[in-house]
Amino acid sequence: MHHAIEADGLVKTYGKGAKAVRALSGVGFTVPSGTVFGLLGPNGAGKSTTTKILTTLVTPDSGTAVAGLDVATEPGRVRHAIGYVPQKPCFDPTATGRENVTLQGHVYGMTRADIRARGDQLLERFGLADAAGRVTKTWSGGMQRKLDVALALMHRPRVLFLDEPTTGLDPEARAGMWAEISGVTAADGVTVLLTTHYLEEADRLVIIDRGRVVAEGTPEELKGGLHGDAVQVELADARQQEAARRAVGSVPGVGEITVDGARLHARVDDGAAPLPGLLAALETSGVPLASVTLARPSLDDVYLRHAGRSFHSADTKVAA
Numbered sequence: 509m510h511h512a513i514e515a516d517g518l519v520k521t522y523g524k525g526a527k528a529v530r531a532l533s534g535v536g537f538t539v540p541s542g543t544v545f546g547l548l549g550p551n552g553a554g555k556s557t558t559t560k561i562l563t564t565l566v567t568p569d570s571g572t573a574v575a576g577l578d579v580a581t582e583p584g585r586v587r588h589a590i591g592y593v594p595q596k597p598c599f600d601p602t603a604t605g606r607e608n609v610t611l612q613g614h615v616y617g618m619t620r621a622d623i624r625a626r627g628d629q630l631l632e633r634f635g636l637a638d639a640a641g642r643v644t645k646t647w648s649g650g651m652q653r654k655l656d657v658a659l660a661l662m663h664r665p666r667v668l669f670l671d672e673p674t675t676g677l678d679p680e681a682r683a684g685m686w687a688e689i690s691g692v693t694a695a696d697g698v699t700v701l702l703t704t705h706y707l708e709e710a711d712r713l714v715i716i717d718r719g720r721v722v723a724e725g726t727p728e729e730l731k732g733g734l735h736g737d738a739v740q741v742e743l744a745d746a747r748q749q750e751a752a753r754r755a756v757g758s759v760p761g762v763g764e765i766t767v768d769g770a771r772l773h774a775r776v777d778d779g780a781a782p783l784p785g786l787l788a789a790l791e792t793s794g795v796p797l798a799s800v801t802l803a804r805p806s807l808d809d810v811y812l813r814h815a816g817r818s819f820h821s822a823d824t825k826v827a828a
């Protein structure tokens with residue numbers, strides 16, 4: 509399969525001597541054309557450095573990077589073949605949406621007719637057409653983020669780099685943003701590389717820790733082997749913990765039962781499927797409940813498994 513992005517043995521040290529910081533210690537991965545690929549890791553893991561090397565903004569000490577073309581030998585052509593959306597906004601807040609896309613088209617040397625057609629198409633696809641005549645500083649945060657992505661796509665890049673595209677957006681805005689990014693990139697066959705704190709935003713991901721790739725796979729593969737979801741049962745009466753343990757232990761698909769006071773923890777193999785049986789078993793045994801919660805494996809669980817330490821111990825600014 510053709511690879512739109514290839515990183516091989518990337519090493520990068522910032523600074524010299526005692527102050528030197530080793531940001532990357534041999535990062536490598538390949539991204540098939542037309543897919544959405546994620547770099548996941550805590551702050552300082554090396555995600556931005558990897559992205560900056562692939563977008564020609566930083567030169568590696570060693571290793572090779574290809575974003576459509578070789579970054580070292582053809583940086584100018586790479587810049588024309590890619591779009592890059594940094595974490596910080598890059599649109600002009602004093603200009604309208606239409607003026608922003610027009611300016612971007614001029615920067616890339618597009619013709620007037622093409623700027624008009626492509627600008628209309630992108631404003632429409634991102635749901636920004638109605639607001640296009642308004643000054644962008646009056647737009648909502650979600651609309652502004654979409655405009656940044658539309659600007660990066662103006663010159664029809666083959667590869668799009670997104671640095672934490674949905675950080676700071678509420679779940680609804682995140683979902684909307686992804687529906688629109690996927691719609692546009694799938695229609696144009698664009699390959700997407702993003703840095704993210706959300707497993708489900710990519711088709712495949714690498715987990716980076718301290719400048720190294722520690723795991724690679726689909727979100728499901730990375731979550732796999734985590735012994736299912738966690739159930740927590742709050743008993744109305746802690747004195748019934750043994751009866752509760754026996755009742756829950758008799759339910760198929762439930763394991764790793766531990767009881768701590770009025771709280772019973774267990775793992776279930778198959779999402780919510782064993783829950784009705786678990787509730788029925790407790791009721792039959794006459795054990796009254798205060799509450800029951802079911803939690804999917806969190807980003808922290810995934811990270812702990814692959815990097816050997818908790819995401820939160822490595823990084824405090826994270827969402828699961």
Ligand SMILES: Nc1ncnc2c1ncn2[C@@H]1O[C@H](COP(=O)(O)OP(=O)(O)OP(=O)(O)O)[C@@H](O)[C@H]1O
Binds near residue numbers: 522553
């Ligand atoms: N210009 C620089 N000079 C010195 N050290 C740097 C520089 N840029 C990054 N670093 C260091 O390199 C390491 C990797 O940083 P990088 O920004 O690539 O991580 P990251 O995973 O992208 O983190 P974040 O999620 O915070 O963006 C960190 O220890 C960081 O402090």
